[in-house]
Amino acid sequence: MTIDNSMQISFELNGSMRRARVEPHERLIDLLRDVLGETGTKEGCGEGECGACTVLVEGRAVNSCLFPAPEVEGLRVVTIEGLCGEGLQLSPVQAAFLEGGATQCGFCTPGMVVSTVALLGENPAPSASDIRNALTGNLCRCTGYVQIVEAIQSAAAKLSAGGEA
Amino acid sequence: MATTPSPQDKVAWEPRDEMTVLNKDARRLDGPVKVTGRAVYPHDVRLPNMVYARLLVHPAPRSKLTRVDVEPARQVPGVVYAEVLKSGGEEVLYQGDDAVLAVVAAETPEAAEDGVRAVVVELEELWPPMVTPEQALADDSPKITENGNVVVAGTRGDQAEVEATLGRCDAVVEASYSLPVQHHACLETHGCVVDFDGEKATTYPSTQMVTGSTGMFARELGISRSDVRVLTPYMGGGFGAKFGIGKEGAVASEVAKALMRPVHLMLTRPQEFLMAGNRSGSKQVMKGGATKDGVFQALYVEADKHGGMGRGSLPTPPYIYDVASNASTIRQVHTATDANRAMRAPGHPQASFAMESMVDELSYAIGMDPVEFRKKNLSSEVYHRQLDRVAKEIGWAEHEHRTEPGKVDGNVRVGIGFGVSTWGSGGRPGCKCEVRIEADGSIRSSVGTQDLGTGSRTYVASIVAEEFGLELSQVEARIGDSDLPPSVGSGGSVTTGSLAPAVKDAAHNARVALCDKVAPVLECDPDELTWQGGKVYPTGEPDRALTWKEACATVGSDPLVAMGEFQPHLHQGRVHGAQAAKISVDTLTGEIKVLKMVTIQDQGIPLIRSALRSQINGGMVQALSYGLLEQRVHDADLGYMLTANLEDYKIAGVQEIPEMVAIIDDDDTRQTVCGMAEATCIPGHAAIANALYNACGVRIRDLPLSADRVVTELAKRI
Numbered sequence: 001m002t003i004d005n006s007m008q009i010s011f012e013l014n015g016s017m018r019r020a021r022v023e024p025h026e027r028l029i030d031l032l033r034d035v036l037g038e039t040g041t042k043e044g045c046g047e048g049e050c051g052a053c054t055v056l057v058e059g060r061a062v063n064s065c066l067f068p069a070p071e072v073e074g075l076r077v078v079t080i081e082g083l084c085g086e087g088l089q090l091s092p093v094q095a096a097f098l099e100g101g102a103t104q105c106g107f108c109t110p111g112m113v114v115s116t117v118a119l120l121g122e123n124p125a126p127s128a129s130d131i132r133n134a135l136t137g138n139l140c141r142c143t144g145y146v147q148i149v150e151a152i153q154s155a156a157a158k159l160s161a162g163g164e165a
Numbered sequence: 166m167a168t169t170p171s172p173q174d175k176v177a178w179e180p181r182d183e184m185t186v187l188n189k190d191a192r193r194l195d196g197p198v199k200v201t202g203r204a205v206y207p208h209d210v211r212l213p214n215m216v217y218a219r220l221l222v223h224p225a226p227r228s229k230l231t232r233v234d235v236e237p238a239r240q241v242p243g244v245v246y247a248e249v250l251k252s253g254g255e256e257v258l259y260q261g262d263d264a265v266l267a268v269v270a271a272e273t274p275e276a277a278e279d280g281v282r283a284v285v286v287e288l289e290e291l292w293p294p295m296v297t298p299e300q301a302l303a304d305d306s307p308k309i310t311e312n313g314n315v316v317v318a319g320t321r322g323d324q325a326e327v328e329a330t331l332g333r334c335d336a337v338v339e340a341s342y343s344l345p346v347q348h349h350a351c352l353e354t355h356g357c358v359v360d361f362d363g364e365k366a367t368t369y370p371s372t373q374m375v376t377g378s379t380g381m382f383a384r385e386l387g388i389s390r391s392d393v394r395v396l397t398p399y400m401g402g403g404f405g406a407k408f409g410i411g412k413e414g415a416v417a418s419e420v421a422k423a424l425m426r427p428v429h430l431m432l433t434r435p436q437e438f439l440m441a442g443n444r445s446g447s448k449q450v451m452k453g454g455a456t457k458d459g460v461f462q463a464l465y466v467e468a469d470k471h472g473g474m475g476r477g478s479l480p481t482p483p484y485i486y487d488v489a490s491n492a493s494t495i496r497q498v499h500t501a502t503d504a505n506r507a508m509r510a511p512g513h514p515q516a517s518f519a520m521e522s523m524v525d526e527l528s529y530a531i532g533m534d535p536v537e538f539r540k541k542n543l544s545s546e547v548y549h550r551q552l553d554r555v556a557k558e559i560g561w562a563e564h565e566h567r568t569e570p571g572k573v574d575g576n577v578r579v580g581i582g583f584g585v586s587t588w589g590s591g592g593r594p595g596c597k598c599e600v601r602i603e604a605d606g607s608i609r610s611s612v613g614t615q616d617l618g619t620g621s622r623t624y625v626a627s628i629v630a631e632e633f634g635l636e637l638s639q640v641e642a643r644i645g646d647s648d649l650p651p652s653v654g655s656g657g658s659v660t661t662g663s664l665a666p667a668v669k670d671a672a673h674n675a676r677v678a679l680c681d682k683v684a685p686v687l688e689c690d691p692d693e694l695t696w697q698g699g700k701v702y703p704t705g706e707p708d709r710a711l712t713w714k715e716a717c718a719t720v721g722s723d724p725l726v727a728m729g730e731f732q733p734h735l736h737q738g739r740v741h742g743a744q745a746a747k748i749s750v751d752t753l754t755g756e757i758k759v760l761k762m763v764t765i766q767d768q769g770i771p772l773i774r775s776a777l778r779s780q781i782n783g784g785m786v787q788a789l790s791y792g793l794l795e796q797r798v799h800d801a802d803l804g805y806m807l808t809a810n811l812e813d814y815k816i817a818g819v820q821e822i823p824e825m826v827a828i829i830d831d832d833d834t835r836q837t838v839c840g841m842a843e844a845t846c847i848p849g850h851a852a853i854a855n856a857l858y859n860a861c862g863v864r865i866r867d868l869p870l871s872a873d874r875v876v877t878e879l880a881k882r883i
Contacts, residue, residue: 026275034274039209040202042401044352045434049811052352080202094200098192101775104618104783106199107208107352107401113200135819139811141350141402142618144782145819146827147775 009073013038014082022069029053029064031072032079040080040110044139051138054111054118055079061118063137080110083117093117093155100151104142111138116152124159126152176673176732178770178836179631185697186631187624190775194623194642195399195616204399207371208431210358215427216245218270218420219277220413222436225290226260226501226804232287238269241283243276246420253287259309259474260296260806261440261503262412270420270428294804295501298448298471302498309499310474316499318470321481322492327452330463330490334454336530342451342519343867346471346797347444348437349508350816353401355441356431357414359421365392366421370410371431373403374654376613379647381410385418398645403617404787405507405656406442438809442506443797445470445477447515453488455527459541461486464523466493470512475504478512484520485587486542502799502806507656509784510588510843514791514850521584521851522866525858534567535855536583548585550832551743551765555583558763558826559745570862573752573882579760580860581747584848590768590840591738592662594731597650598671600629602679602725606714608633610671611643614652614664619842620776621660625668627773632672633679634696635713650728658840662736665772665838671729678727682719683711737837741830742766742844744785746852747823750860755876759789759823759853767833768841774829777841781827784845790817792850796869 010019013036020035032038032055041064044050048063055064056078083091090098093116103109112135119126119134126134131152140148181188198204231254235247247269251257257264269280291307293300300306301314308314331337357370359382368382375395383390400407410418417430432441449468455461461483470477482493505511528538536556540549561567564581571578598612610629616622626642629635643649653663680691687694689703702710747761762785771777794815798807808814850868858864863878 023275030274033209034211037211038202039205039211042206042208042352044354044401045811047434047810047812050352084201088197088201090197090200097200098196101190101193101196101779103193103196103199104620104779105352105402106195106204106399106618107206109199110202132819132822139352139816139818141352141404141787141816142783143779144784144786144825145822146782146825147779149819149822 007070009070011072011074012076014078024070026069027065028055028067028069028072031069032064038079038081042107042110044107051115052108052111054114054138056114056118059118059121061115080114083113092158093120096151096155096158100147100154102143102147102151108138108140112140112148116155120156120159124156126156176670176735178669178735181770184631185634186627186637188771188774191623191627191637191773193620194626206353206399206401207357207369207397208353208401210369210429212358212360212427215429216270216272216424217274217277218268218417218428218430219281220265220416220436221267221281221284222439223257223264223266223286224439224805225257225264226294226296227291228257228288229291230255230257230288232285233266234285235267237283237285238280241276241280243271243273244269244280245272246270246424247280250416259501260804265412265416268416268420270424296799296804297500297801298469298498300801301500309501314499316497318476318495318497319481320494324465324492327463327465327490327492331452331454334462335457336527337452337454338523338526338530339452340523340526340866341448342522343448344446344515344518345868346446347508347791347795348797348814349404349406349442351402351404351406354432354434354437355407355411355413357410357417358427358429359417360427361386361421361425363425364388367394367396369396370414371400371407372397373407373615373617373656375615375645375647376651377654378410381414382418385415386422395647396645397615400615400617403655404509405511408507408654408656412440434811435809438814439806440503443503444508445472445475445505447471447479449519451519451523453523453527455531457531459531459533459538461488461524461527461542463490464488468493468495469498470495471498471500472505473500473502477505480512480516482520484516485585486520486524487544509787509846513586513588513847514788517584517586517848518851518854518868521848522854525582525855526864529569532568536561539583539585543585545741547741547767548743551741551830552583552585554765554828555743555745555763558828559747559761566859570858571860573861573879575753577749577751578860579747579749580856580858581745582852582855582859583743583745584851584855586742586744586844586847588658588740588844589738590658590662590740592659592666592731592736593653595651595653596664596667596731598667598729599650600671600675600727602675602717602720604718604720604722606717607641608639609641609643610668611649612652612664612668613647613649614644614660615655616644617655619660619780620773621664623776624665624772628665628668629672632676634698636699658843661772661838661840662738663731666732666735667729669729669735670732671727674729675725675727678725679716683716686719687711735837737769737835737839740766740768740839740841740844744848744852746849746856748853748856748860750857750875752861752879755872755879757793757857757870757875761824762789762849763826763828764845765828765830766841766845767830769833769835769837769839771829772838777829778827780842781845782825784842785825785849786817786822787846788849789821789853791868792853793821793869
């Protein structure tokens with residue numbers, strides 16, 4: 001006998017209300033990538049170690065590979081795809097990563113960018129230590145992190161001069 | 166570029182000081198799609214009617230299968246395919262791709278995973294598991310390969326002669342150095358999507374070899390290579406692990422043939438660690454001797470390579486250094502684990518750790534500055550200037566104790582260490598590039614290469630932009646498609662040396678052809694045109710300039726298409742680097758903190774300076790990570806890998822990163838191009854180990870430099 005435990009949820013994804021039927025054990029990353037087609041969020045490890053799957057839930061950075069999909073009911077979720085403005089206008093953090101050469105293979109980049117947006121949302125003028133603490137859960141195997149940290153500092157400087165992350 | 170040599174001249178790189186696009190920082194062309202999440206990696210490919218496949222990989226290294234039953238998997242809702250890949254009665258010979266027992270494909274990834282969990286496996290695990298070198302070397306151990314567990318890979322030199330020389334040395338050091346197996350740990354795991362309609366296939370592998378992957382898929386699908394298209398516009402890191410399509414590519418092809426539906430098969434992270442390659446470990450027993458005048462006189466080495474079922478990698482001693490009297494024996498010691506694969510400078514980080522440690526030990530033993538000792542035993546002047554540069558940048562001259570270590574007194578001590586690197590790089594034939602110019606001014610540079618994150622996509626365009634005096638943003642680059650002109654695979658840092666000359670050749674040929682069309686309009690000789698600032702004019706007469714668009718209008722209704730291929734004289738192999746590390750060590754707890762790392766690296770013409778610095782930084786951190794954190798661990802009794810995830814297999818994160826200085830060696834004036842990324846990960850961990858000794862006199866000869874190892878040695882010095 002197959003028991004259907006699925007449930008209907010609705011939540012805000014990148015500014016639009018979305019409805020989905022999810023399983024109790026379904027991961028947020030799978031809902032985003034496999035059901036809703038938002039593949040900008042990456043899966044690097046599936047256990048919350050690499051941070052490639054980072055998304056914002058109510059403005060806080062979470063590992064979507066560890067976050068149960070049913071838990072986003074009624075909440076506001078933002079993924080890397082939701083950070084751009086009109087006409088794919090880059091957000092200040094995205095622009096700083098681009099201008100600062102903070103990408104190599106780029107697989108970690110969405111998670112890095114989203115974690116940075118969460119950091120700057122809470123702390124617009126982070127110290128070097130604040131940046132390191134915020135990025136602790138995001139691994140990069142290519143860049144050595146130098147240009148990523150520089151990009152975050154650049155974005156913070158622009159943010160402190162006015163603007164949203 | 167400011168002036169144009171005759172188009173009929175042999176193609177050559179412009180003088181560096183005249184370059185306006187190359188030898189500068191550049192915004193990567195793939196930056197916008199990567200920072201917005203719009204770059205579609207193989208992991209992200211979603212096709213209509215696609216199924217998701219998952220593998221059942223048994224974690225035990227050696228076993229006799231009695232039953233593999235996929236029938237329960239077929240009953241899982243959503244499962245559309247489940248097949249046994251290794252049946253009852255067969256043996257699993259080693260951990261990794263030989264332990265892929267079944268595949269399940271389903272409408273959703275979750276259903277495929279449920280299906281894998283439903284497969285019934287009964288087996289008898291064989292003992293000993295043969296996962297450690299000690300087990301492989303035991304007298305009564307079972308044979309892991311047809312050739313046995315130990316294969317002599319090479320011997321050279323006269324041991325007796327070396328021993329005699331050692332007898333005349335003022336200082337002799339006998340030491341054993343070891344390095345664990347390292348994982349590539351690409352953020353995107355191995356895998357692919359295969360879309361096969363029975364006649365033709367489009368495949369999306371995470372690969373370092375777009376052009377070459379066509380033949381591999383063709384073999385698995387039983388079709389002609391020309392009927393396979395490989396699309397990999399973006400991929401999430403390779404570092405040498407992603408050349409072949411692997412077992413996962415073969416299985417995905419098999420499922421695609423059976424279902425005639427697109428198949429998405431990516432390895433899980435644990436499977437990535439179990440079956441997708443690694444850097445071989447190593448044990449190197451050395452006896453080295455030097456005389457008081459600073460000459461490294463003699464070296465004898467017995468080295469084992471720990472490459473699992475693979476041969477392992479290790480360059481022949483004495484590696485970079487000049488040691489007149491040397492002899493060595495190198496063996497392969499096989500274990501029942503996944504074969505090593507190429508990994509960023511295969512063998513070199515292993516050789517570097519042992520040799521740089523030995524060099525350091527000898528320098529302190531004779532009381533000589535380790536930098537000066539290195540220079541005394543390196544014939545290339547390049548290393549001398551590079552060592553001086555990193556020594557200056559790290560503050561060596563101001564450092565208090567350069568010829569003897571600091572004291573162990575319960576306080577935090579600071580130390581500095583060094584190492585040098587080399588890599589062959591170079592280029593090879595195999596790349597072709599097409600430059601296509603349309604009458605509307607659009608210009609495109611196309612080649613079926615891949616960009617692992619190095620920046621190859623960007624210089625495929627920037628070389629062409631330089632040729633015509635355009636902005637980088639005016640040139641489109643197309644890569645990552647096997648239908649484009651062919652490219653070599655990206656390994657051994659050969660991409661730049663192979664690809665950039667072909668792009669340059671195509672750009673040059675396109676300019677010659679466009680000069681022929683523009684010259685009549687400007688009423689001048691085609692040889693006397695200058696392309697600068699988005700304009701073209703008769704040399705010396707900028708007031709007669711045509712804009713780029715006006716120049717392109719001469720092309721007419723058919724596009725101007727020029728091809729280029731590898732030109733050997735545009736590249737030159739062999740790169741050099743030097744690194745320095747400054748660390749602090751708490752002599753009470755053994756905790757090491759890397760304070761600063763400096764690298765200088767040569768490569769000929771720096772094509773994109775910002776990308777080079779990023780590569781250097783990344784290489785430094787991979788070495789730091791190998792030195793301090795990374796270690797594959799097996800349970801020696803059960804054979805299971807205990808570190809098959811990113812929680813237990815630690816790689817460096819942002820918290821571990823010191824102040825880093827990446828120096829592009831502009832004193833290297835070679836007017837050729839060359840890749841360099843491999844060299845940057847070679848000596849950093851050795852420099853850190855040497856800095857530890859300099860700080861407190863603790864010599865750790867086994868990586869990683871964990872606090873428990875350090876504190877154990879510290880206790881001996883109190």
